[in-house]
Amino acid sequence: MSSLTTKSFIDRERRSLINLEKTLHGHESKKLVADKRITQLRQQLNRASSANTISSYQRQIQTKQTELNRINKSITDARKKVFDKQAQINKLNDKLARELKSEQAKVDALIKKQRHENTKFAKEQEKGLDRQIRQQKTLSKAIVNRSNSFSDHVAAMGWKPTAHENSEYEINEVVQINGRIDEVLAKLNEIGLGQSILFDEIEELKDKSKKISRKDLRLLTIGKLVSFGTKEISPSQADDFFKLITGVDIDKLIG
Numbered sequence: 037m038s039s040l041t042t043k044s045f046i047d048r049e050r051r052s053l054i055n056l057e058k059t060l061h062g063h064e065s066k067k068l069v070a071d072k073r074i075t076q077l078r079q080q081l082n083r084a085s086s087a088n089t090i091s092s093y094q095r096q097i098q099t100k101q102t103e104l105n106r107i108n109k110s111i112t113d114a115r116k117k118v119f120d121k122q123a124q125i126n127k128l129n130d131k132l133a134r135e136l137k138s139e140q141a142k143v144d145a146l147i148k149k150q151r152h153e154n155t156k157f158a159k160e161q162e163k164g165l166d167r168q169i170r171q172q173k174t175l176s177k178a179i180v181n182r183s184n185s186f187s188d189h190v191a192a193m194g195w196k197p198t199a200h201e202n203s204e205y206e207i208n209e210v211v212q213i214n215g216r217i218d219e220v221l222a223k224l225n226e227i228g229l230g231q232s233i234l235f236d237e238i239e240e241l242k243d244k245s246k247k248i249s250r251k252d253l254r255l256l257t258i259g260k261l262v263s264f265g266t267k268e269i270s271p272s273q274a275d276d277f278f279k280l281i282t283g284v285d286i287d288k289l290i291g
Contacts, residue, residue: 039135046128053121060114063107070104204249213245213253213281220277227269234260234268241281254282 074097081093205213217238224235237260245253261274269277279285 039132039139042128042132042135046125046132049121049125049128053118053125056114056118056121060111060118063111063114067104067107067111070100070107074100074104204247205245205253210245214242216280216283217242217245220280223277229268232268237263238277238281250282254278254284257281 077093077097077100081090081097084090084093220238221230221235224230224232224238229235241253241257241260244256248256257278261269261278275285
């Protein structure tokens with residue numbers, strides 16, 4: 037039985053107790069009236085002088101005394117019922133106290149368990165976050181190293197852009213590049229990066245490809261992949277996106 041059920045029983049028993057106390061009060065009021073009437077009859081009996089009058093008062097007194105005896109018995113019964121009902125309510129109150137204590141203990145245990153689980157979850161989240169940070173640092177370092185390798189290789193080879201490298205794209209080439217950029221954007225959408233900064237930066241290459249040289253597009257593309265992609269894509273994905281946009285394999289460029 038729950039504490040709510042016990043409380044309901046207590047409320048019902050208290051209402052019953054109130055009714056019993058009202059009944060007891062009614063019997064006690066009747067007793068006062070009967071006692072007063074018997075006193076009056078005895079006073080009148082003492083003043084009576086004729087035999088008939090004395091006999092009449094004696095019969096009235098006897099009748100009232102019989103009535104008073106019934107009232108006294110009703111009072112005794114009512115008092116016992118009130119006493120028993122109060123005892124029953126006291127037992128229910130004790131029971132309620134035990135149930136509340138038990139329920140509170142369960143609540144405390146649940147709170148303690150929840151706190152433990154929350155602490156455990158927080159620690160696991162912290163560990164997971166640490167792993168992600170380490171992975172992102174590794175990815176970032178790998179992509180940056182790849183970019184540096186490309187730059188160092190170009191410098192070591194004494195590479196200088198040709199006239200073709202310095203030239204801007206033809207209209208038909210710009211259309212092709214925009215198509216390839218759309219393919220990269222679609223791949224970013226597939227891996228859940230449709231709302232990322234990298235997505236916006238790659239999309240911006242569409243407009244840039246109309247205004248810059250082939251060499252500058254390559255440098256701008258690898259710059260965006262390094263700057264904005266280190267926390268979101270792997271080095272191999274960066275290589276694939278670079279090749280798809282520029283048509284150049286970075287591994288071949290590095291040699």
